[in-house]
Amino acid sequence: MASTLIADLTWYDFAERVKEDPIVFLPIGSVEQHGPHLPLATDTLLPLAVAQQVADRVGGLVAPPVAYGYKSQPKSGGGNHFPGTLSLDAGVLIGLVRNIVNELVRHGVRRIVLFDGHMENQWFLVEAADLALRDQAMLGRTDVRIVKLGYWEFITKATEKVLFPDGFPSWELEHAAVMETSVMLHIRPDLVREELIPDDPAADFPPYDIYPFDTRPIPPTGVLSSAKAASAAKGEAVLAQVVPDIADALIKAFEAPTS
Ligand SMILES: [Zn+2]
Known part of the structure; x- marks a missing residue:
């Protein structure tokens, strides 16, 4: 079967595939610390793998990922101060994503999914989508549609129970914890240092932020809740549920009228 990765195609392949009006992911x-056991690229590897599987189902294509993201926030990513966390200013991320969307549209793509793997990116992806649509409207083009999603938001209550039989902390505290570690154990076990998986208690943050941030509530490993219960089987269960659900949701989202 032909590759779903745009980076693997020739320009001839790309031109042919775009004629079929594919969904492009x-x-x-991000490049962000993910504890002592997961690689810095975790937030890029996970959405890339999920997007590829969804693209296989819907006949879509996956663009080369944006491997950098917005600044890691202490309450959802441990914070920007950890070594190796290489982050973008908001304006750079907005401009980069807006530019890539406009380039895809210039070459005939009309259905685009901003497939987020790093919670901190979300509002800047909203802004990039808004500005790209405004650029296109000013060119008289109103047939472009963009969906923005975080794959973790598709995890159902039933799958949540599989992941966290003893209770779910929160998606913010899930940083480098059970879900991300489990999916990495499933898709890239070669990159997981299983012997170093930490068992930190969940971080306890105050309900306000102070700048410069008080780093004391952040566990020294950078992992915001225990990852001990992670397993490849749990990671497989997550993908078995979210991949078909995202595919179904996208087919509906791109078919439904928006006004
Ligand atoms: Zn992550």
């Missing part, structure tokens, strides 16, 4: 990740 742009994974957007």
Whole structure:
């Protein structure tokens, strides 16, 4: 079967595939600490893998990912101060994603998914989508549609129970914890240092932020809740549920009228 990765195609392949009006996925990740056991690219590797599987189902294409993201926030990513966390200023991320969307549209793509792997990116992806649609409207083009999603938001209550039989902390505290570690154990076990998986208690943050941030509530490993219960089987269960659900949701989202 032909590759779903745009980076693997020739320009001839790309031109042919675009004629079929494919859904094009742009994974957007980060270079961010993910504890002592997961690689810095975790937030890019996960949405890339999920997007590829969804693209296989819907006949879509996956653009080369944006491998950098917005600044890691202490309450959802441990914070920007950890070594190796290489982050973008908001304006750079907005401009980059807006530029890539406009380039895809210039070459005939009309259905685009901003496939987020890093929670901190979300509002800047909204802004990039809004500005790209405004650019296109000013060119008289109103047939472009963009969907923005975070794959973790598709995890159902039933799958949540599989992941966290003893209770779910929160998606913010899930940083480098059970879900991300489990999916990495499933898709890239070669990159997981299983012997170093931490068992930190969940971080306890105050309900306000202070700048410069008080780093004391952040566990020294950078992992915001225990990852001990992670397993490859749980990771497989997550993908078995979210991949078909995202595919179904996208087919509906791109078919439904928006006004
Ligand atoms: Zn992550």
